[in-house]
Amino acid sequence: MPTSRRRLLIGAAGAAFLAGCGGTESGASADSAPGKLRIGYQRFGGLSLAKARGDAPDAEWSLFESGPALTEALKAGAIDIGQTGEAPPIFAAAGKINFKIIGTSEPVPQGEAVLVKSAKGYRTFADLKGKTVALNKGSNVNWLLVKLLEQANLTIDDINVKYLKPAEGRPAFDSDQVDAWIIWDPYFALAEQPGVQILADATGLANNREYLLAAPEAVTGKADLIRSFLAKYRATTDWGIANPAERAKILSPELKIDEATTTRALARSAKPLTPITPEIGTELQTIADGFTKLGLIPVEVKIAERIDEQFNEALL
Known part of the structure; x- marks a missing residue:
């Protein structure tokens, strides 16, 4: 098996395990009070606005750098939803972590992209044949990479994949240690500096939705808390979309990102929440089947069976 192919299989299949709980920045606890909702969120995601606006003042909030780290916290019983x-x-x-998918968002294809240096002269993803491409293990950009390779008639052996967390990817990209970086907002927006080119985004390739996940114990034991929070979260998301200037003012200090960058990122990446449906489950299943076919996950995953529609009313 070629070295690059082996590296992808080992790295991607183990993503959920290797991300580790070290991705948390605010100490999620596995023994929180039963009447308290424990929320895992990522910097910039819609939950950041809900936190900043005080939608759940009694909740325990835990910040994660990426999705794989957040799902590890679900595995550890450290958060209820994320x-x-x-x-x-x-x-x-694929890593046998137990959870339910209780909500989603409208598609956000413009919120993830392939970044390159303009001076290098790349015009399409096919130009990256033989080059080094960085991305985070097991994150949403994993599927974008698959679709980009497919579109360019390339295989994974045609590029050198380098797995880097966002905090590692930016300096590697800035210093030309990698030729391209596949990344999502707000890291995407922060990297949009003079001389940086958007080679492609996910438009026409991946929907890049956000998904709300919940621990099974929380779905049964904290259903009322979840339902109440989701209703507030939906209202806050709608308010933010209708009031972009005010939203940026609130989120800029929360994210520790300047207001102009926050505004630019939110303009393309903030989308309404929507109920989870069997059709969206089918969409996810297509992605899972694609990963299985390529050997990116070691087992078949019936992700559509994780769909739980009991909270849909709160997201309408």
Whole structure:
């Protein structure tokens, strides 16, 4: 087996395990009070706005750098609910992590992209044949990579994949240690500096939805808390979309990102929440089957069976 292929199989299949709980920045606890909702969120995701606006003042909030780290916290029983992109739930399911998918968002294809340096002269993803491409293990951009390779008639052996967390990817990209970086907002927006080119985004390739995940114990034991929070979360998301300037002012200090960058990222990446449906389950299953076919996960995953529609009313 070629070295690059072996590296992808080992790295991607183990993504949910290797991300580790070290991705948390705010100490999720596995023995929180039963009447308290424990929420895992990522910087910039819609939950950041809900936190900043005080939608759940009594909740225990835990910040994660990426989706794989958040799903590890679900595995450890450290959070009740959390939000990730489309790939982390699939890798988590392959890793035997138990959870339900209780909500989603409208598609966000412009919110993830392939970045390159303009001076290098790349015009299409096919130009990256033989080059080094960085991305985070097991995250939403894993599926975008698969679709980009397919579109360019390339295989994984045609590029050198380098797995880097966002905090590692940016300096590697800036210093030309990698030729391209596949990344999502707000890291995407932060990297949009002079001389940086968007080679491609996910438009026409991947929907890049956000997904709300919940621990089975929370679905049964904290259903009322979840339902109440989701209703507030939906209202806050709608408010933010209708009031972009005010939203940026609130989120900029929360994210520790300047207001102009926050505004630019939110303009393309903030989308309404929507109920989870069997059709969206089918969409996720297609991705899971694609990963299985390529050997990116070691087992078949029935991700559509994780869909739980009992909270849909709160997201209408």
